[in-house]
Amino acid sequence: MSQLMGIYIISNDRLKDQSWIKQYEKIKGIFTNIESIYKKLKYHLHLSESDNIPIEILNSSSIIIQYLLKKILLYEIDYNEKSKRDFINFTREQYRNKLNVINEFExxxxxxxxxxxxxxxxxxxxxxxxxFRKQNIELLIKMGFFLRDVHQQINQSYNKIDNENEMIVYRGQGILEHELEIFKNHKNGFISFNNFLWTNIDRQISLSIARSATNNPNLFGILFRMKINSSIKYISLENLSYYLNSENEILFSIYTIFRIGKIKQIEDKIWQINLILVNDDNQQLKDYLQSIKYNEEQTSWQQLGFYFIQINQLDKAEELYKILLESNSINNSKQLTILNEQLKFIYNKKNNLIDSTLYFKTSLKNSSNDLLQNDSSLYLKYFNNGIRFHKENNLFEAVQNFKCALNIALHASEIVYLQIASLHYRIAEIYDEKEIFIQAVENYQSALENDLK
Structure with missing residues (x-):
């Protein structure tokens, strides 16, 4: 009987006493016509299909990445009608057999x-x-306008409950044996569901989904029991879902975080995992995010890119920066300059001097147009980078950073000639070391001229 999902009884006479049905879990009801069975069956199939959201056991690194990516997708990127058009064009290529629905969506x-x-x-x-399953940043940004719309609809209409009261919701799905072992080994750790989290108030429905997952011999059925309160926003799908009979369904936004509680086996190949909702006031989360929150003047994509570089994930940083450039989602000249400067830095780290020079020139062009003028924070960044690279004997990078600092100093609203003289002198020293004497002399001369002003 394990492969039997449900029994639907059709009868011309609807029995007055249907209490006996409760003895048989797989009987879904007595119906008087095919249409009513179809609607109920369609709803149950929809429930069984939502059984495999990607789950991630979190550490300090993944918490920081998720936090910043969520801010980028839901709050930072300025989506517009073009964002929707680009996504629709993309989906037409990817889902050629769904063109009617795509056209309807458009x-x-x-x-x-x-x-x-x-x-x-x-x-x-x-x-x-x-x-979300592939953690494809490019695709997430492409559909970011839609993720933001779902998130905002949850936030605007969420069901507020008393903070002192708690509510229990459930979710059934299948996981592999090694994933179950990971849960067992990370009790009291953090997990997140890397998608919108679809849950149900009805334990039996979720348990039924967990049981159906075991029809796949490679999967264990998991019943997640989640303790929640109003510290995190959520929404009932009643009157909002495409499907009828959704009054027991609750939807949470992306990257909702829980703490793993008690884990116990409740049936053959069926386990219950208790989860406790974690809100933004959790001290452990705050400690993890402390390293990035002190620098709030930076955008989230800047922080995420810097973090990828810090943990030596240069390919991820490069992917993020290129996607932002190609998507035209960054329109601020100052941010475009930083973006190109970071790409230059990455290519230099990879010893790709051709692309490094290309992005340096683009960065310099942006900065000289209308930006970076009188920007003391960026001046100090370039100046300090120049000193560091000089000490490391990375003379190429040292010159580039001193030149960026010089460009800022020359376009400042209040020009400090001693500052300009000092930069020319440092550049001259490097050219002297590289035995490029003509440029060394030119910069020594410029240093002297500015020093005398």
């Missing part, structure tokens, strides 16, 4: 119906699942 979509479209489980649902 014509009819409005942000106030984002949850309705998400719960429809059409191309949007599968594209989102694919992006």
């Amino acid at each position: 014509e009819d979509y409005i942000s106030s119906r984002a949850i309705w479209w998400y719960t429809r489980k059409c191309f949007l649902y599968f594209a989102i699942d694919k992006a």
Whole structure:
């Protein structure tokens, strides 16, 4: 009977006493016509399909990355109508057999119906699942406008409950044996569901989904029991979902974090994992994020890129910066300059001097247009970088950074000639060391001229 998902009884006479049905868990009801069975069956199939959201055991590094990526996707990027058009063009290439639904989305979509479209489980649902499962930053940014709309709809309409009261919701899904062992080994650790989190108030429905997962011999059924309160926003899908009978379903936004509690086996190949919702006031989370929160004047994408470089994930940093450039989601000249400067730094670290020079020239062009004028924080960054690279005998990088600092000093609203003289002198010293004597003499002369002003 393990492969039997449910029994639907059709009868012309609806029995007055249906209490006996409760003895048989797999009987879903008595129906008087095929249409009512179809609607109920469609709803149950929809429930069983939502059984495999990617789950991540979190450490300090993954918490920082998720925190910054969430800020970038939901708050920082300025999405517009072009964002939607670009995503639609992308999906037409990826989902050629779904063109009718894509065309409908193009014509009819409005942000106030984002949850309705998400719960429809059409191309949007599968594209989102694919992006989160593969942690594809490019695809997440492409569909960022839609992620933001769903998130905002949850925030604007969430069900507020008394902070002193708690609520229990459930989720059933399948996981592999080694994933179950990871849970057992990380009790009291943090986990997140890397997607919108779809849950149910009804334990039996979620348990049924967990049981159905064991039809795959490689999977264990997991019943997540989640203790929540109003510290995190969520929304009931009643009157919002594409499907009827969704009054027991609760939706949370992306990257909701829980702490792993008690884990116990409740049936053969079925385990219950208790989770406790973690809010932003959690001290351990605050400690993890302390290293990035002190620098709030930086954008989240700057912080994420710097963090990738810090943990030596240069490819990830390069991917992030290139996606932001190609998506045209960064329109601020100052930020574009920083973006190109960081790409230059990455290519230099990779010993790719051709691309490093290309992005340095682009950075310099942006900075000389209208930006970086009188920007003391960036001046100090370039100046200190120049000193550091000079000490490391990385003369190429030292010159480039001193030149960036010089460019800022020359375009400052209040020119400090001693500052300019000092920079020319440092550049001259490096050219002297490299035995490029003509440029060394030119910079020594410029240093003297500015010193005398």
